[in-house]
Amino acid sequence: MKLSFDWLSEFVDLSGLTAHQVAEKLTMGAFEVEEVTLVGPDLTGPIVVGEILEITQHPNADKIRLTKTRIKVGAEPLDIVCGAGNIEVGQLIPVALAGAKVINRHDGSPLLIKASAIRGVQSNGMLCSPPELGITDSATKDGILILNANGEKPELGSDILQLLPIQRDFILHVEPRSNRGDALSVMGLAREVAALFGRPLKPATWSLSELKTDATKSKFNNVVIESAPEDCPFITLRVLEGIKIGPSHPLISTRLTAIGMRTVNNVVDITNYVMHELGQPLHAYDLKKIKNEAALTVRRAKAGETITTIDAKERKLTEEMLVIADGDTDTIVGVAGVMGGKDSEIDDQSDALVLEAACFAPAVVRRASRLLGLSSDASLRFERGIDPASVRHAANRAAYLIAKYCGNEASTASLGPLLAAGSDQVSAAKVPLRSSQIKRLLGIEISAERVAELLTPLGFSVSGAGEQIEVMVPSFRINDVKREIDLIEEVCRLNGYDQITACMPAATLAVAMPDDTLQLARNCLTGQGLSEAWLSSLVPIDQEGASMDLAVQVLNPLSKDHQLMRQSLIPGLINACSYNQDHGRKDVWLFEHGRVYFKDFENAADNHGKSGNKITTGVKENNHLAGLICGQSFKAFNKEALAVDFYLVKGMVENLLSVLDIDERKLAWHGLSNHEDLYPWLHPYRSALLTLNRPAKPANKGAGKSSSLFESNITLGYVGQLHPRFADSKDVRDQAFIFELDLDRLKKERKAKKFTGIATGPEMVRDITADFDVTDKEVLYEQLSKLIWKAGGSNLQMVELVSIYKASPESKRSAITCRLTFQHANEPVANEEIDKVLGGIRESLSRDLAASFRL
Amino acid sequence: MDAKEFENKIDGLVSAALSAIESTASLDGLENLRLQYLGREGELTVILRGLASLDKAFRPTAGQLGNQAKQKIEQSHEGKRKYLYEAGLTERMAREAIDVTAPGARYPIGHVHPLSQISSEIISIFYSMGFSVADGPEVETDYYNFDALNTPASHPARDEQDTFYTNMGPSVLLRSQTSTVQIRVMENNKPPLRIIAPGRVYRNEEVNARKYPLFHQVEGLLIDRDVTFGQLKGTLSAFIQALFKKPLKVRFRPDFFPFTEPSAELDSECPFCNGKGCKTCGGRGWLELLGCGMVDPNVLKGVGIDPEEFSGFAFGMGLERLAMLKYDINDIRNFYTNDLRFLEQF
């Protein structure tokens, strides 16, 4: 809300305070002032009344003259150079002294006055013309402003900014507080300023009874609340006749313009003026346009009813909205608290009106405002709560101003009686406050006397002493001050947060170290050349590879591109890859850690906590770790680049598994050619699934048919080449490889580190080459190595793949060579023993894989 | 052979050997000379082997002469060998000269995302003050996101936060704040508690340089007996100094959050201008860094903690905001575009 400093000073004594000091105090007192802006000319003193005593020609310039000007009787006159033609000895003129800020009359920019030499002659200030003081409507068009032209005698040295009618004001941009509807007005903030500075509020200078008014002639005499009393606790109406619509009084239009309000006409401007002044929204209906001339009714709208609001839009109403209708014909004249109707709007011809001031329920106004997509200064205030006890005062204030400023010249305005329905009685709230609780929560002692000193200026009344304090809450604060803690906050704020000494809680150890899995994975992947990406978890609704049966979707998305909760990190990484390639990067190596989201059929049942609230959402969120590698690896000017292929990327993943202390013997790799339908981004013949080496538990598929690779509880992830079709469709400009792992499952498989000693027996190395007939089916390394390990005995330490040989891709035979290392902890392994083991391995390979061996 | 003859013969042999060693220019030639004189069938070896046939009286002198001769040749050989080895090395190394100013062959190293970096830093600072890391779901129920945080359905804050709702039911939403984790932790653990919860949150806001529909927060909670607002001030002031590695002034300014009371906004002296006012702080000299406050008694009651026995404070901060300030980043979208030209600067 925009707060005028000038307006504020009508309610609280601000003498000696600058707008910035008030802004700072409000900011530190819970009402953040985002900025302070100036309305009117940007002038800073000293600018004072001076008298020209002497004028001489400047020795070095034709058009410039030298003056001797005094700003105090009996004081030494100042040398001031002046270029204007209209100066004469004896004139009283405005003098801007060194340090003053005036306006450059050529371009309106700020002009700082310094004592300086002008063409070799010292000048100690400047004689000012009207535009230099921001005066645009002066009779003096050219030259210096003459202050005694009509025989006036302003005192020498007096402040020009006070003397002349220079319209200046500071606007404080105050951030509204959702729990403090009472402070959305000049009056409300004046209370805060008064309390924060310990200054008194000024009493009101107006009274409705001082106005001479005639009796009204209209038959209008009633207002009825048909709706539930909670919807509208209190409403008042008043008829005003003998009104002449026209422009507003300058005092009102200047202030409204200063806070950025558009002026409409004298009546509407006054309703806005009073709303800003006192926080009470008001509405004026044209009396002649109300069909039933006797009464208005407050009721809920009926389904299907419509109204054309003042902004000329036709609005469909629902039963959730509260409306004002004319009592007889039931024509709706306004949406309560939101906006009035076009058909009853004040226009240039209006000469009688009905002025409404009411208190509508915050929730009802908020709902109507949201449903209609219509937010106004009035709805904003109703949503934050209006004090019923303050409605009459605002209704009187508006009537006073309208009667005073909007009367027909021929006669004074006639004021009808205040018609009211509902109750403006607010039940008094007495809240107890224990001083021990202040000490317990704030850490400082604040006495009962100090509490009274702090709270009284805000309208609270404080009684009691010592431990038991009792506080009566004013009607306009009963919505936000209900409990002891609310009072403690209020006391804390008014006393100043800076009065609380900072200290540390008792030192203690954390219950647990932060889990290091992610940190290790990050180190491992960045160490292998991948940079970390953070990607959006909201993805397009038509995301390829997503299972719609398992989809968690946003119902009110920003756009279709942010509608689905992602099920894989890969599509985002592919987009990031194309983005980088579009921006000139050939080599893109990225990884991401993030969540994926699936409907969880095992946990879909509504689970309720002790409080009866739903605690499960039916969604499972898993932490994934994924990578994308596109383009070359290690590059140097004197070496061949290392080509990236499937095995390099699989090696990265194997390194990662090793860094995370996951036992590779518990894992299994599988070809993926029969899973192509699941992930369109995987090359069917160059992708591998990583699982735990144990049977899967059957998954509960629920209603879902298609699913994700991760559905099986033994799946840990996959590594593969990007499907060429997918790569083409996403403009990925090179072969790319990807991997995605379920980090939560990997975390479960991490084992504790344990030293097993260093074997001292000699290493015995043997190669074994197995030939296979692959006419019907390829033999995979994984099958072979599993059998070797099984038959390898306790001394087998390592199995390395030496080669996979095929004469041509079509060849019906393949040969796989492995190098086996045998070693005992502390003694040599006998050759005979190794031969025996190798025999067993050959036998197993022959039996299970039909291998043959060359002699 | 008499003594004189023997002596002459030895002398002749030694001088021939020394001059041959002197004139040889290669290690191979030198080795041949060693074999020629000192080898198993070398000239001197043969002579020394013949000592036995000499006159018994002359034998000791001859032996001595022979050994002296052997030493001379060996010394000369060793000297020359060292000389030739060093000369050879010098020459070889000169041929091996490379341009050492050419760039090194760097194995590619990846970069950690700035949000991860700042998140890790925040976690370790709070870990040092006894806080553990807690976690919670991003898809949440309105109970955890609002009701349990003292924000009933009628509360205006519900509209202000522009929440995303989901197809999982009318009460299931994407959390708009990590404060949800406070409640889950308090429901499942008994005080004293000290936790921080970093995580992703969602708000339905148009994308611009300052806003993105998802962003990240770190939530903190401390519950114990006799926890005061003073301890809140101390803990967070210490945190800010540790994060910016500067003794920055901080101030606590009253604010309003439904789930804390009293509530505060923490402003720190702008680290870029030390409070003098600059572009980053909009000339104010202060930067708004995080929201905090004493946990509202209603929140404690809701999770079954007696507010008369325990009190506590909570705080929440935006990772993006802190990272933008710490690294001088002016557009939030940089964090999610994943442009390598951005990532590689961290």
Ligand SMILES: [Zn+2]
């Ligand atoms: Zn700054």
